[in-house]
Amino acid sequence: MEPLALTGNYKLAAAIVIGLLVGCWLIRSDLAWREKVQESFLLKNGLWLKTFLFAIAIGTLIFYCGKWAGIERLNVRPAYLWGAVTGGIIAGIGIAVCGKIPVTAVASLACGRIFSFWVILGFITAFPVVKLISGMLSKTIYNWTQPIGNERVFNNFASLNFAMIWTVSVCLLLTVFLQYTLGSGKKQ
Amino acid sequence: MMKVFGSKWSFWISGLVIALIFNLALYLFDSPIGMSNGYLPLSQYCVKVIDNGKIYAPPAIDWQTGFLLGIMLGAFITALLSGDWKFELYPPEMGKEFFPALGKSILKGVFGGFMVMLGLQIAGDSFFGQWAAAMQLSAGAWLFLITFFVTGTILSIILSKRAGEGEK
Numbered sequence: 001m002e003p004l005a006l007t008g009n010y011k012l013a014a015a016i017v018i019g020l021l022v023g024c025w026l027i028r029s030d031l032a033w034r035e036k037v038q039e040s041f042l043l044k045n046g047l048w049l050k051t052f053l054f055a056i057a058i059g060t061l062i063f064y065c066g067k068w069a070g071i072e073r074l075n076v077r078p079a080y081l082w083g084a085v086t087g088g089i090i091a092g093i094g095i096a097v098c099g100k101i102p103v104t105a106v107a108s109l110a111c112g113r114i115f116s117f118w119v120i121l122g123f124i125t126a127f128p129v130v131k132l133i134s135g136m137l138s139k140t141i142y143n144w145t146q147p148i149g150n151e152r153v154f155n156n157f158a159s160l161n162f163a164m165i166w167t168v169s170v171c172l173l174l175t176v177f178l179q180y181t182l183g184s185g186k187k188q
Numbered sequence: 189m190m191k192v193f194g195s196k197w198s199f200w201i202s203g204l205v206i207a208l209i210f211n212l213a214l215y216l217f218d219s220p221i222g223m224s225n226g227y228l229p230l231s232q233y234c235v236k237v238i239d240n241g242k243i244y245a246p247p248a249i250d251w252q253t254g255f256l257l258g259i260m261l262g263a264f265i266t267a268l269l270s271g272d273w274k275f276e277l278y279p280p281e282m283g284k285e286f287f288p289a290l291g292k293s294i295l296k297g298v299f300g301g302f303m304v305m306l307g308l309q310i311a312g313d314s315f316f317g318q319w320a321a322a323m324q325l326s327a328g329a330w331l332f333l334i335t336f337f338v339t340g341t342i343l344s345i346i347l348s349k350r351a352g353e354g355e356k
Contacts, residue, residue: 054203106260
């Protein structure tokens with residue numbers, strides 16, 4: 001067995017259906033709202049972080065089973081040490097200011113929060129800037145280190161190193177820790 | 189059915205659902221879902237219109253733009269059914285006076301959105317892409333996510349304290 005790897009109109013139709021599910025998920029799980037994201041970053045509400053860590057724990061297990069059954073393949077874009085760190089810092093500054101990531105901005109705009117439009121405008125203006133500085137990035141942060149070897153990490157997946165078990169265990173422990181320290185985030 | 193739309197999901201249901209969606213997408217597309225590439229054609233279209241001063245036919249919808257449209261539609265329908273739909277021009281915490289609050293909302297929105305997308309592009313993937321990559325044990329994704337959360341938390345606390353002092 002191997003991944004379905006849809007193409008053409010089937011891929012578009014499936015993407016719209018998956019988008020519908022993600023849109024529903026964002027509203028039902030209360031993660032589309034700016035204040036919930038900001039409360040999470042202010043360590044007042046653990047909902048976002050707990051969902052994030054629990055999803056990684058479960059998702060890693062499902063991916064491992066899917067990989068073993070041959071229906072999923074490792075599918076990760078190349079990453080660079082300084083690219084990941086610099087990108088994380090810049091995006092972290094951004095979320096502290098606007099409280100939105102691309103999916104939550106689109107979902108909250110659809111729910112009548114018109115101010116999300118300004119965030120989307122900010123997203124769109126970033127692309128030409130990235131294009132302008134791409135030459136400089138290639139000579140600097142993408143050139144300082146070799147790409148991070150995901151295949152090497154993945155090869156350890158089922159070996160005695162048990163990277164998968166460690167990841168799942170740590171994520172579940174952190175989720176339990178957050179449950180008892182930051183609360184359930186059910187306050188409306 | 190209505191019960192599903194009538195109550196909020198706890199973190200473990202949300203986590204389970206999104207983990208299943210990520211893996212379903214990997215099976216269906218052989219590629220993780222993400223929105224950055226959905227925004228790219230929109231950005232290119234805007235640049236073309238501004239450069240030439242003419243309105244062109246909108247770009248063809250690719251699967252990632254379709255994903256973006258699906259999210260809008262899914263969120264809209266769910267919010268209508270659950271009573272979460274609310275018209276807001278600016279977030280309530282921006283203040284009560286219309287123009288200052290609107291101005292602050294525009295500045296914060298555009299600057300924050302710009303920084304988020306710039307960071308994601310430099311790191312090489314969308315937030316959902318990084319999340320899905322973390323499930324595949326990508327060291328790069330873990331580095332990005334840890335830096336993102338640490339920076340976001342520190343700066344949010346600093347900004348919140350400054351805002352609190354300003355109110356005093």
